[in-house]
Amino acid sequence: MTQTPDLSAALNREQANEELFALLRLPSVSADPTRTGDMAATAEFLRAKLGGLGFTARTEATAGHPIVYAERLNAPGKPTVLIYGHYDVQPEAPLEEWVTPPFEPTIRDGRIYARGSTDDKGQSYAHVMGVELLLSQGELPVNVKFLLEGEEEIGSPNLEPYVRDHADELKADVIVISDGSRFGPEIPSITYGLRGISYVEIHVQGASRDLHSGSYGGAAPNPINALAQIITRLKDDQGRVTIPGFYDGIDELTDAERQMWADLPHSDAAFAASIGVSALPGEAGYTTLERLWGRPTLDVNGIWGGYQGEGSKTVIAAKAGAKVSMRLVPGQDPERVTRLITEYVPTLAPEGTTATVHPLHGGRPFKFDLNSPYNHAANRALHRVYGRDAVFTRAGGGIPIVAAFNDLLRAPVLFVDMGLNEDALHSPNESFAVNDYHNGILTSAYLLQELGAPNTGE
Ligand SMILES: [Zn+2]
Numbered sequence: 001m002t003q004t005p006d007l008s009a010a011l012n013r014e015q016a017n018e019e020l021f022a023l024l025r026l027p028s029v030s031a032d033p034t035r036t037g038d039m040a041a042t043a044e045f046l047r048a049k050l051g052g053l054g055f056t057a058r059t060e061a062t063a064g065h066p067i068v069y070a071e072r073l074n075a076p077g078k079p080t081v082l083i084y085g086h087y088d089v090q091p092e093a094p095l096e097e098w099v100t101p102p103f104e105p106t107i108r109d110g111r112i113y114a115r116g117s118t119d120d121k122g123q124s125y126a127h128v129m130g131v132e133l134l135l136s137q138g139e140l141p142v143n144v145k146f147l148l149e150g151e152e153e154i155g156s157p158n159l160e161p162y163v164r165d166h167a168d169e170l171k172a173d174v175i176v177i178s179d180g181s182r183f184g185p186e187i188p189s190i191t192y193g194l195r196g197i198s199y200v201e202i203h204v205q206g207a208s209r210d211l212h213s214g215s216y217g218g219a220a221p222n223p224i225n226a227l228a229q230i231i232t233r234l235k236d237d238q239g240r241v242t243i244p245g246f247y248d249g250i251d252e253l254t255d256a257e258r259q260m261w262a263d264l265p266h267s268d269a270a271f272a273a274s275i276g277v278s279a280l281p282g283e284a285g286y287t288t289l290e291r292l293w294g295r296p297t298l299d300v301n302g303i304w305g306g307y308q309g310e311g312s313k314t315v316i317a318a319k320a321g322a323k324v325s326m327r328l329v330p331g332q333d334p335e336r337v338t339r340l341i342t343e344y345v346p347t348l349a350p351e352g353t354t355a356t357v358h359p360l361h362g363g364r365p366f367k368f369d370l371n372s373p374y375n376h377a378a379n380r381a382l383h384r385v386y387g388r389d390a391v392f393t394r395a396g397g398g399i400p401i402v403a404a405f406n407d408l409l410r411a412p413v414l415f416v417d418m419g420l421n422e423d424a425l426h427s428p429n430e431s432f433a434v435n436d437y438h439n440g441i442l443t444s445a446y447l448l449q450e451l452g453a454p455n456t457g458e
Pocket of ligand 1: 086119120152179
């Protein structure tokens, strides 16, 4: 452990709150074309703040909303840390469900209520305040770069080209992202893996036109029935995906990982209750957390065919279709999985029908070294704030920009989340616990100290 002063006493919590409130008052809804000016004002707010802290800071126009980039490289020989965050927020609708207005931040019961309070203004500004806290004590212990985008909530269309064009400038030893939820209250966590995805449509064709179900029923092939058969054959009764080769090459969960997750305070009953179901069906032989974080799966996300209007229409449809997502784990390649399902589904088409697969998009899975010096540094930082070790979890979803960071910057990503699922990200009455915000600031400051300590970054 490094010996560094306790920063908690040096944190000006009132100032930290006031500044975040000012940021939250700016309605930076990236999806709303009437708020282009607010987006630019929010970017400028962050640029000015970082500039005021002695960073070389600029906003850069993109084809959409500006990117804020800032750097302070005064720690020669020390690691460089790139902090990524986003200043845009989800639309506030439905407005009538907010107890207090979404862009008038209000503290109730120890929580800051405002759109963007946790996702991601609160979490990314905690890093800005963490840097300010360190600067109040002296020079930063590492080189720090901030990359704050304004289009995360609309799919980051301009970020990858920006990262590609500025790969040298953005070069870093580690990338820190705080844009998610911790495992639970009082429990610090570090996310070290993300699932990938392969997303396809299945199209089934029967007759050349819709048919009268009386004149043709019993003789003509029915593509909706055929689609249903195909879908049920994509998984067996053990919850395993049946596509040949689907599981080939998977990084199996280690005993240590399985034990680590088994030790987490997770309740299947509470999880089931939280989504209003009585059971959690899935792949046999794996726990719920293993199925969510460490195993691939396949789900139908949408389905169509035939008559869907009021009342009845006696028809055998000519075609039917479904949207299918496959969540992938490390060792699986989305392109390969897409090819496998594309080859397999046609073989399942019942007589008289044809089935084809149409790929939509893919995303790679990621797993970062559990034992990296960065994870150890983050754990030490979190320990100082929460008084206990972090738990190491993975996420069931993905973050598309991580692939670009990994490919273009060749740096590992450290996910240090500060919020909680109960913060209601993307929902009305989004909030961020005041304590979580302040703990986030301290976490950021201690993390930078730990990353600059001589025993990390090698
Ligand atoms: Zn976010």
